[in-house]
Amino acid sequence: MSLFDKILEKLGLKDTTPAKTATKPPQVRPGPGVRTPAPGIKDIRPPRLKAVDVAGKLDALAAKNPQKLNWKVSIVDLLKLLGIDSSYEARKELAVELGCPPDKMGDSAAMNTWLHKTVLQKMADNGGNVPRELLD
Numbered sequence: 001m002s003l004f005d006k007i008l009e010k011l012g013l014k015d016t017t018p019a020k021t022a023t024k025p026p027q028v029r030p031g032p033g034v035r036t037p038a039p040g041i042k043d044i045r046p047p048r049l050k051a052v053d054v055a056g057k058l059d060a061l062a063a064k065n066p067q068k069l070n071w072k073v074s075i076v077d078l079l080k081l082l083g084i085d086s087s088y089e090a091r092k093e094l095a096v097e098l099g100c101p102p103d104k105m106g107d108s109a110a111m112n113t114w115l116h117k118t119v120l121q122k123m124a125d126n127g128g129n130v131p132r133e134l135l136d
Contacts, residue, residue, distance in 0.1 A: 054128040
């Protein structure tokens with residue numbers, strides 16, 4: 001499992017339950033304007049997860065944590081709150097996984113800043129409700 005997948009899993013943004021295989025799909029009549037696959041063709045769209053209050057979850061974890069961690073500005077603190085390795089090597093691996101520009105990889109502060117913004121944006125892209133001010 002990738003590091004980013006671990007982040008999504010910890011926040012409830014990734015469904016970790018194994019897919020069920022049904023012998024016969026349930027018969028459901030769609031409402032007006034809803035497109036369904038033709039008979040005999042599987043619908044391969046992933047199921048929509050409901051939006052997760054990322055800030056609420058992380059604030060709750062921070063309140064329980066004995067360390068004063070500021071997940072809103074620090075990728076290290078964000079990873080620590082989630083119980084994920086926050087070492088330089090782990091952050092570098094995550095930066096590579098998420099496509100960090102090469103010019104930022106040589107400067108740990110620039111990489112961390114890029115990584116923090118990118119992780120928050122990707123959380124939002126995956127159904128997380130992230131405050132707008134953290135995405136700008």
